Amino acid sequence: MNTIIATVIGALASTAVLVGGVNAAQGEHKPVSNEKLYSYSDQ
Amino acid sequence: MTERRRDLALDLACAAAVTVLVLGPLLAGRGFWLVGDMVFVPQQPWKAAWLGLDGALPRAVPMDALISLATQVVPGDFVQKALLVGGFLAGGLGVARLVAHQASFARAAAITLFCWNPWVYERLLIGQWAILLGYFLLPWVALAAVRLRRGGPGDWAPAAAALVLSAICSPSSGVMAAGVLLVLGLGRDRRGWWRATAIAVVANLTWAIPALTADAARVTTDGVFAAFAARAESGAGVVASVLSLGGIWKTSILPGERTSALLVLLACLLSLAALAGLWRMGADRSRWLLIAGLSLALALAPAIPGGADLLESVGARLPGLALLRDSHRYLAPFGLALAVGIAYAVTAVRARIRSGTQALWSAVALLVVAPLLLLPSLAWGAAGELERSSYPQAWTDVAALIDADETTVVLPWAGSYRGFDWSHRRAVLDPAPRLLPGLVLVDDTVRLEGRDVPAEDPRVGAVAEALEQDDPAAALRDLGVRWVLVEQGMGEVTAPMGKSVYDASGLELIDLSDPGPAAERSRAAWPEMTTTREILVAIGHLLAFLLLLVGVAVILQPGSNGRHTT
Numbered sequence: 010m011n012t013i014i015a016t017v018i019g020a021l022a023s024t025a026v027l028v029g030g031v032n033a034a035q036g037e038h039k040p041v042s043n044e045k046l047y048s049y050s051d052q
Numbered sequence: 053m054t055e056r057r058r059d060l061a062l063d064l065a066c067a068a069a070v071t072v073l074v075l076g077p078l079l080a081g082r083g084f085w086l087v088g089d090m091v092f093v094p095q096q097p098w099k100a101a102w103l104g105l106d107g108a109l110p111r112a113v114p115m116d117a118l119i120s121l122a123t124q125v126v127p128g129d130f131v132q133k134a135l136l137v138g139g140f141l142a143g144g145l146g147v148a149r150l151v152a153h154q155a156s157f158a159r160a161a162a163i164t165l166f167c168w169n170p171w172v173y174e175r176l177l178i179g180q181w182a183i184l185l186g187y188f189l190l191p192w193v194a195l196a197a198v199r200l201r202r203g204g205p206g207d208w209a210p211a212a213a214a215l216v217l218s219a220i221c222s223p224s225s226g227v228m229a230a231g232v233l234l235v236l237g238l239g240r241d242r243r244g245w246w247r248a249t250a251i252a253v254v255a256n257l258t259w260a261i262p263a264l265t266a267d268a269a270r271v272t273t274d275g276v277f278a279a280f281a282a283r284a285e286s287g288a289g290v291v292a293s294v295l296s297l298g299g300i301w302k303t304s305i306l307p308g309e310r311t312s313a314l315l316v317l318l319a320c321l322l323s324l325a326a327l328a329g330l331w332r333m334g335a336d337r338s339r340w341l342l343i344a345g346l347s348l349a350l351a352l353a354p355a356i357p358g359g360a361d362l363l364e365s366v367g368a369r370l371p372g373l374a375l376l377r378d379s380h381r382y383l384a385p386f387g388l389a390l391a392v393g394i395a396y397a398v399t400a401v402r403a404r405i406r407s408g409t410q411a412l413w414s415a416v417a418l419l420v421v422a423p424l425l426l427l428p429s430l431a432w433g434a435a436g437e438l439e440r441s442s443y444p445q446a447w448t449d450v451a452a453l454i455d456a457d458e459t460t461v462v463l464p465w466a467g468s469y470r471g472f473d474w475s476h477r478r479a480v481l482d483p484a485p486r487l488l489p490g491l492v493l494v495d496d497t498v499r500l501e502g503r504d505v506p507a508e509d510p511r512v513g514a515v516a517e518a519l520e521q522d523d524p525a526a527a528l529r530d531l532g533v534r535w536v537l538v539e540q541g542m543g544e545v546t547a548p549m550g551k552s553v554y555d556a557s558g559l560e561l562i563d564l565s566d567p568g569p570a571a572e573r574s575r576a577a578w579p580e581m582t583t584t585r586e587i588l589v590a591i592g593h594l595l596a597f598l599l600l601l602v603g604v605a606v607i608l609q610p611g612s613n614g615r616h617t618t
Contacts, residue, residue, distance in 0.1 A: 014411035021318065022418050025425040028315050032308035033428040033435055 059156065060145075066160045067144025070167045073424075074176075075136055077433035083440030084129050085136075085433070086480045088179025088305075088469075092132040093487040094443060096120040097456065104262025104589050106491075109508045113262050114593060115182050115220055116486070136181065139188040143167055146191030147388065151395035155402065158395040161420045165326065166191070166391035168423040170298030170310055170319070171383050173430045177305040177437065179480070180381070186225020187384040189218045193229045194388065197237030198336075200248060208247055211237065212603030215255035216596050223263070224381055226256040232385055235343050236336065254599050261592035265585040276498075276505060277363040280378040281354035287313040288320070290355050294348065296320045297387050299355075300380050307429030319426045325419065326390040329397030340389050347386035351379050394419060441475040443483070446557035450537065451488050453554060453561060458490040460535040461515050461528060464545045468494045472558070473541060484537060493533075524548040525564050536562040 078085050084092050102117035104110040122131045147166040148159040167188075175184045196210035211233055219226030230252035237248050282299035284290040285306055293299035296319035298310050309315045330340050353376075354360040367373040376382070398419050405412045429435045454460060462484045471477040485492040493515050498505035507513060518527035525548035528536070538547050538560040550562040 010408050011411040014409065015414060018411070018414040018418055021321075022414075022425065025315065025318055025422065028312055029309045029425055029428050032312050032315065035308045 059152065059159070062156045063145055063148035063159055063163065064141070066163045067141050067148070067167065070144060070164060071137055071140040073431050074140065074168070075133075075433070077436070077438065078133060078136065078440060081440060082129055083442045084132055085438045086441050086475050086483070087177065087438060087478050089481050090132075090179030090181045091481045091483050091486055092119070092123075092128045093483050094123070094128045094448070096123045096128065096486050097451070097489040098124075099456075099489075099491075101491075103593060104259070104266070105586060107266055107585070108511070109266045110259055110262040112182060112222070113259050115222070118220065132181075135185060139181075139185045140167055143188030143191060146188070146195065147391045150191050150194055150392055154395045154399050157402070157416055157420055158398040161398045162391045162395040164420055164423045165322070165394045166387060168427065168430055169387055169390075170293075170296060170427060171380075171387050173307060173427060173434065174298065174300040174302075174305060175381070176430075177434055178300065178302055180222075182221045183225055183381055183384075186218050186221035186228065187387065189214060189221065189225070190229065190232060190384060190388045191391075193218060193232045194236055194392075197233045197235075197248075200233070200237040200244060201239045203239075203241070203244070206606045206609070208251060209603040209606035211248065211251050212255065212599045213607060215251050216258070216600035216603070219256045219258055219596065223256070223259045223375060225384075226259065227375065228382060228384055230256065231346070232343060232388070235346075236339050251599070254595050256596075257592035258596040261589050265588055274364065274368075274505070276374065276377045277354040277367070277379075278360035279505075280380075281360055282351055282380045283355070285310040286316045288316040291352065292316050292320050294351050294355075294380070294383065295323050297323070297383055297390070299351070299383075301378065307427065307434070309427060309429060315426055322394070322419070322422050322426065323390055325397045326393035328393070329395065329400060330389060330393035332400055333393070333396045340392060343385045344389035344393075347382055347384070347389070350376070350382040351386070354379050439476050439478075441472075443487070444474055444557040444559075446554070446559045447483070447487055449556070450554055450559055450561050454489050454535055456489040458534040459532050460484070460488055460490060460492045460537055461519075461533050462492060462494045463536060463538045463547060464543055465495045465516065465519055466543070467499050468496045470539060470542060472539075474558075482539070484539075488537070492537075519548075525550055529564050534563065534565050536564060538562065 072079070086092070096116070096119055098117075098120050100106055101108065102112075102114065102120050104113040119128075119131060126134075144163040144167050147162045151159055151162050154162075172184065172187070175181075175187070192210070193214040196214045200207050200211045215226070215229050215233060218229035233248055233252060238245055280301045282290055282294050283301055283303055285293045285298050285303065290299055292313075293310075293316060296316055298306075298316070298319075300306075327341075327344065330337060330344065333340065352359075354363055363373060363376060367376075398416055401412055401415050401419065405416075424431070429437075433439070462482060468482050469479045470482050471479055482494045485494060491511075493509075493511055495516065496507045496509060496512055507516075514531055515528065515533070518524055518531055518533075521527040528548060536548055536550060538545050540558045540560065547560070547562055548564060550564040552560055553563050554561040
């Protein structure tokens with residue numbers, strides 16, 4: 010039972026760490042262009 | 053050390069760790085986080101408008117008044133740090149106290165989920181710090197509600213204090229706090245109903261009376277519900293986004309991980325675990341599930357087919373419904389319910405640990421740290437997204453040239469958000485109205501994709517018309533405008549003719565009174581406060597302030613059990 014639990018929890022945790030880490034690392038600061046500056050645009 | 057003190061120390065350590073991990077870069081030195089609606093200035097001059105006494109629609113009444121008073125004593129960047137740190141700590145400790153009878157790891161899970169989730173990230177990145185503070189007060193509102201329902205001497209005092217503080221944060225915070233108080237605080241005693249209702253009403257007078265008496269302002273609900281409706285952040289859809297506490301309309305601020313359907317679905321699993329925990333909590337289960345359900349329904353209402361149209365048609369007859377625009381913010385009570393629920397979920401998992409299932413400890417640990425794993429971008433100033441900025445000396449120099457009874461128009465006249473080089477060209481609400489003395493007018497037209505929502509302040513409309521005249525300087529002078537402040541570096545600006553009295557570091561101040569004196573204001577364009585309105589607004593503030601004072605006094609009274617809310 011312990012093996013099954015550890016496998017499931019390990020899989021969930023490693024998926025979150027891997028996918029979350031990769032996506033977070035891809036984030037970058039995007040300075041706002043003059044055209045978009047005054048807009049409530051969702052872009 | 054007693055068990056109670058040890059628990060408090062553990063909760064404080066957990067909340068402090070989360071706080072430092074989120075706010076670390078802000079705390080590492082002097083300077084401001086300036087982003088979106090989050091505008092703090094070194095010293096905010098006092099104005100009647102901060103109390104809603106200028107006849108315009110109140111924006112941050114009375115929070116701006118308190119900030120103004122605080123910055124007379126403490127530099128604005130310290131005020132910002134104190135408010136954000138205090139908010140995170142108060143939220144963490146409050147939610148831990150709500151589940152005080154649970155084990156330390158269950159309380160830690162409640163703290164991490166409550167203080168570290170997509171709603172907190174998105175509200176921080178959009179700059180709505182006051183709404184964030186209102187969110188962090190919700191656990192204290194819930195504690196006060198439970199106290200009120202149990203009855204006893206001074207039972208109303210915590211509710212009074214928590215409700216007034218929430219209403220000070222923002223109107224929507226006051227409304228959410230009232231909702232949580234009514235759902236959790238009402239029992240079979242009809243007297244309790246009246247008391248809870250009276251507290252909710254009086255606490256919210258501080259913003260409600262200025263809003264109701266500002267009849268010169270135009271509130272538009274046309275198209276705003278659809279424009280500000282919750283959005284799908286990933287392929288998992290809008291319901292999954294909202295269920296995992298995300299889904300803000302402004303998708304440009306989303307962290308990378310929220311655009312991953314897999315991570316959003318994993319976050320939904322965490323929410324479902326929390327809801328399952330709520331189901332197991334016993335006595336107040338139905339009340340907490342009602343809070344979660346109402347909050348979720350409000351947040352999703354404009355996003356469901358026909359929802360925005362329905363709200364818009366009702367809003368056309370009932371302008372106050374504009375309070376529900378950007379309904380995603382009403383997910384705040386859902387966040388609180390999930391935080392309470394996750395503590396019960398962790399306790400339930402712990403109860404299943406026995407010989408042969410010790411590996412379930414890893415599940416307990418995972419539930420505690422899952423919010424951090426699912427949203428690593430919240431760490432360290434949104435993963436470096438939020439950088440400290442300092443105002444150039446030019447802002448202080450310009451403020452020193454303007455008197456408190458003068459009017460300034462800020463250009464470019466193209467919306468109220470700016471991207472200064474000294475602030476990393478991050479879009480931020482123009483700081484001029486808060487930094488300069490006197491009446492400062494900025495174009496507050498809400499510019500949406502494909503359409504503009506007109507400014508709510510009639511003075512803005514009058515200035516817009518004046519700027520389109522052949523001689524805008526004369527037209528502005530006729531409106532009583534003495535100064536034009538041109539903020540440079542954000543596109544071409546055609547400034548009215550006048551004497552340039554200051555030009556440095558991207559700011560030019562033009563004096564329109566040269567050669568002649570500024571004219572008297574056009575009474576037709578400017579909202580004016582009648583004595584009756586001034587008295588009404590003053591009474592509203594006075595009643596709310598008295599309620600807060602008396603409530604705090606009762607809580608602090610020796611022998612009072614107002615503090616023992618669990």
